[in-house]
Amino acid sequence: MEDRKAVDPPHPAQDVTEHVGYRLKRSAAALRGAMDRALREHGLTVPQYACLELLDERPGLSNAELARGAFVTRQSMNVVLRGLQDAGLTSRPAAADRGRALPAHLTAEGRARLDAARSVVYAIERRMVDAVPQRRLAALLADLDRMAEALDG
Amino acid sequence: MEDRKAVDPPHPAQDVTEHVGYRLKRSAAALRGAMDRALREHGLTVPQYACLELLDERPGLSNAELARGAFVTRQSMNVVLRGLQDAGLTSRPAAADRGRALPAHLTAEGRARLDAARSVVYAIERRMVDAVPQRRLAALLADLDRMAEALDG
DNA sequence: TTCTTCATGTCAGGACTTTGACATGAGAGA
C-alpha cells in the first residue's frame, strides 16, 4: 500500500467513475448507442450519417477534410466513404482536377437517405437537450468546446 | 429544395457542427486521442486502462460487469480482458464457483502498470477540468449525467 | 421434475479506428 504512488485525482472524486473522463465517455457512449439503434432502420451507421451531414453542408469536401470534420483519421474516413460510394449514396471523381483531393458529393439517393434519417438523430439530441436546464445549455456546449480545445490545442 | 423535409434542429444552430451531438463527439474524440497517445507509452490501450481501473476499484468483477462499467458490450470486453490476461495483467479462474460469472483480478504486474499509467490519464483530465470555470464543474458533470440518463433510461 | 427466464461466457463476422507506410501532386525556395 505504501509502495503505491499516490496520484491526485483530476478533481475531487471518490472513485474513477466520478471523473470527468468517465462521465464524458458515458454520455458519448449513450449518444452513440442511441444513434446506432435509430439509424439502423435507415440503413446507415453513425459514421456514415456524420459523413452525409458534413457533405450536405459542404458539398465537395475531400476525404481528408471529411475525416477532420468527423474527428477520425483519413484512413478511417476512406473506409466509410468507400462504403457510401459503393452504396450509391455519395460520388467522387476518379481523378483530381488539381492536386490530390477528390471532391465528394451526395447523390440524390444519398440526400434522400439523409433527409429520412436526420429526424431520428435530431430527436435523440432533442432528448439530451431537454434533460438539461435551458439556461445552462449554452454554457454546457461552451465547456465541451473548451475541454476539447484544451486537448487538441 | 421544396421536396426536402424540413426538420427542426435539436436546438438553435446554424449547422450540424453546432449541435450538441457533434460537440459531445468532438470532446470525447479529443479525450480518446489524448489518452491513446499518453497510454501508449505505458503499453496500454484506453479500453485496457479502463478495465484495470475498474478492477482496481472493485476486484472480482465479471466480464459482463466490467463491460457495463466501461459502456461496451460483453463481447467487446471479452476481447479486452483476454488481451490483459494474456499479457499477465489480470487473472481469472478457469471455472466459476457458482453460476457463470468469472471474477477477474489485477495481478501484481497489472497493478504496477495501472499505477504507472494513471498519472498521465489524470493529467489529461486535469487539463480538461482546468479549461472549465471552476464554479461550473459540478453543473457540467451533472448535465453530462442527465444527458446520458435521458438516453439510457 | 420440467419449463421458463435471466444472466453469463465465448465464438463469429462485419464495420470502424488507429498507426505505419507508400505514392503522388503542388508550391516554395535554392
Add this chain to the structure above:
DNA sequence: TCTCTCATGTCAAAGTCCTGACATGAAGAA
C-alpha cells in the same frame, strides 16, 4: 531545375466495437 515540405489518397495490419448466435448455470414457477 532540383529539392524540400505539406497535403492528399490508399493499402495493410491490429485493435475496438457492435450484432447475432450458441451454450450453460441458477432461480422461480407450474
